[in-house]
Amino acid sequence: MISYFPAIYPDELVYSWLCRYYVHSGFFSSKSAMQELYCKRSDNPSKEFIGNLNPGTMEQIAKIYSPDKLVLEHTMYPQYARFIPLEQKNTALYRLGHDNCDVHHLFCVLPRSEGEQYLRFCPLCAEDDRKTYGEAYWHRKHQIRNMSICTKHRCRLVESNVPAKSEQSFTFCPAEHCIVYDETVFEEDQLMVRYAMYLESVFDAPIDFNKDIPVSSILYDGLSQTKYLKPSGRSRYTKMLADDLKVFYREMGLYNIVSMYQIQRVLLGSRSDFSVVCQVAFFLGMKSEELTSPTLTLEQIQQEQDSHYMKETAPVDWVQLDTNTAPILERFVQSVYDGTANENGRPERVSERLVYREMGLLGHQLENMPRCRAIFERYTESYPESWARKIIWAYQRLRVQGKPFYWSDIRMISGVKKKNFHSIIPYLQLHTDAETVNQIVALIE
Ligand SMILES: [Zn+2]
DSSP: OOOOOOOOOTTBOHHHHHHHHHHHTTOSOHHHHHHHHBSSTTOOOOSSSOOOBOHHHHHHHHHHSOHHHHHHHHSSHHHHSTTSOHHHHHHHHHHHHHSOOOGGGTSOOOOOOTTOSEEEEOHHHHHHHHHHHSSOOOBSGGGSTTOOEETTTTEEOEEEEEESOOTTOOSOOOHHHHOOOOOOOBOOOHHHHHHHHHHHHHHHSOOOSSOOOOHHHHHHHHHTTSTTBOTTSOOBOHHHHHHHHHHHHHHHTOSOOOOHHHHHHHHTTSOOOHHHHHHHHHHHTOOHHHHHSOOOOHHHHHHHHHHTTHHHHOOOOHHHHHHHHHHHHHHHHHHHHHSTTSTTOOOOOOOHHHHHHHHTOOTTGGGGOHHHHHHHHHHOOOHHHHHHHHHHHHHHHHHHHTSOOOHHHHHHHHOOOGGGHHHHHHHHHHHSOHHHHHHHHHHHO
16 A cells, blocks of 8 residues: 655656655565566666556546646656657647556657767756755656756766666665765856757657647758758758767767767658757757747648658659650660670661660650650661571671681571571661672571
């Protein structure tokens, strides 16, 4: 039976609150407290969310705080769910408050890099909290990704030795026990202070559960009028943006600078990570309100959505493509036909497949290109006709050498099979003089 839950402090993590419950209720060990609070022995406390609390615990908690309030004000939900689509946001809010589910199914949780492995604290906040409440606690805002300073005291946050990951940690680590006196280092870099304030204001802003404006549209709006978006609005210069952004944040000494790939995925709408969005928006000079209460019109959203598909649906100028391709195609098919394209000089049959492949055309495109089509048709021939030309070529080549030769020699260098010999005879006269025709036929017979 749950004895009593202390009041939860402003911006306190649910984890921190449960740690204090454990301390105040006089349990012998974390383990026994956990057995009382959670469903299964294998359940570990969640650092950033609520965890798999059993129905009895949930019932007790619901008497003092609503699940929505806990999720919105005492978990990292405002970071992870801030920019996800509306429906997903509602689902995540409900499921985090009512049933235990793997948060990775609700939104993307980026892996932790160096500097983000442990719960962080502000030495001055800990001091203040001890004065005001009689104990220290774990603050949510100190755990925001890439948050390196306390915005209230403008000093650097300190890493504790309590892992920020929930996995494989089966103990309660109350802040009061884990936060030891630490030297206070004030942040000198004003830009870093501004960045931290920015993260905080985005994190703290009320979450809009009515409008569903994709964050890709919001950033697209921020990109307009910058050199990172073509004036036509069709192309984003993501590489340039990623390069400039990297230089900017590296000088600031940020832990975790977003990659071009991450930026690209957010700009194209397939992801909406808090730290990626904030880094891009702050770099572009967007106000935090532009992110948290955007005022885009439906037309603006549509324009951005359409720009994802510009490349694929851009209409092809067939006349232009036909005109530009024709001379190239002519040279190419001629060289195939007369054999100059071939290493050994042997003429070849010009096939439609070869033309499509060499010209990089897509299925049936030749039908929209009359000039190219005409060129292709001029060189089109049947297989027997192309064999006839190969045999004439082989015959002439052997004759030039001035040595006696036989039918087998012609067969070998022309590549024409014996069973096809007779089918070529009618075509010989189309490509050579009567004298040569007679000599070739004499060789075959
Ligand atoms: Zn502080």
